Amino acid sequence: MGIKVRLTFMNFLQFFVWGAWLISLGGYMIVTLKFTGGQVGSIYATMGIASLFMPALMGIIADKWVNxxxxxxxxxxxxxxxxxxxSQATDFGSMYIIMLGISLFYMPTIALDNTVSYSILEQKGYDIIKDFPPIRVWGTIGFITAMWVIDFAGWTVSPMQLYVSSGASLFLGVYAFTMPKCRPGNTTKGGSFITALGLDALVLFKQRKMTIFFIFSLLLGAALQITNTFGEPFLHDFAGKFPDAFAVKHPGILMSISQMSETLFILTIPFFLKKFGIKKVMLMSMFAWVFRFGLFG
Incomplete structure (x- = not known):
């Protein structure tokens, strides 16, 4: 099996693991476990908490000590x-602690997936800029596939979605050990802890444009997370009035339109960047987000 095919499979599984539960877990917790909206929101917030420091810490470990x-x-x-x-938890306290643990170990793997892919492609003499995007697209396809599997199996409000994700994660974990070695690339000592965590990049916020960009990205990210958390529960609420509606029967498939459009537009980014430039592309994307959430509301 060629190395690009192996990396494609790795990226597919990386986001299959996430797609199996990210969009549908909110519905499972509200409809089946009877958690409140506030409890569900706090559980999803664990991803943000973990993302503040775990990717940096895992990155330091991979950069200095462990493959x-x-x-x-x-x-x-x-x-x-x-x-x-x-999948066994039924009370809020247990679910919160476990999901925090899941976030602590999953969120760093998104960056590590890129690190492993880049390192192996470089080892094999490939052009990262040219060869990685088609590989990464299969990550989004994996996310969509997982959503469709869970939806068609009728597991959107079942703990089975967590079993599926667990099995895929275990398989990917074992599979990762068969990949070519990605040895630590920076074993030299020196540099502050602040630099190691990348916090010295905060100096960029002295630039007005960067500050504005960060604020808009923060707000758009918050809107996306709200959709991920409460999108399917929102659709499940229509079951009483419209039990035969497609959106009620297959909320996962409807929500996956977002990821399908992402796959399409990732492939068109080079064309749009060349024709319109980065500023106009970002402006168009922001208007598209506003339009999307307006339709969803």
Whole structure:
């Protein structure tokens, strides 16, 4: 099997693990476990908490001491165990702690997936800019596939979605150990802890344009997270009035339109950047987001 095919499979599984529960877990917790909206929101917030520091810490470990593919693999194996435990949880306290653990070990794997892919492509003499995007697109396809599997199987409000994610995560964790070695690339000592965590980049906020960009990105990200959390529960609420509606029967498929459009437009980015430039492309994307959420509302 060629290395690009292997990396494609790795990226597919990376986001299959996430897609199996990210969009549908909110519906499961509200409809089946009877959690409140506030409780569900706080559970989803664990991803933000974990993202503040875990990717940087795991990155330091992979950069200085342990092969990146091993850190990646172990994170997924631990995540698989936690996902299985989450499928057994029925109270808010247990689910919150377990989902926090899942976030702590899954969120760093997004960056580690890129690190492993870049490292291996470089080792094999490939052009990262040219060869990685088609590989990464299969990550989004994996996310969509997982959503469709869960939806067609009727598991959108069932703990089975967590079993599926757990199995995929375990398989990916073991598979990662078969990938070519990605040895630590920076074993030199020196540099502050602030630099190691990347916090010195905060100096960029002295630039007005960067500050504005960050604020808009923050607000758009918040809107996206709200959709991920409460999109399917919102559609499930129509079951009483419209039990035969497609959106009620297959909320996962309807929500996956977002990821399908992402796949399409990722492939068109080079064309739009060349024709309109980065500023106009970003402006168009922001208007598209506003239009999307307006339709959803």
């Amino acid at each position: 990146a593919e091993r850190v990646f693999g172990m994170s997924h194996i631990i995540g698989a165990v936690l996902l299985f435990l989450a």
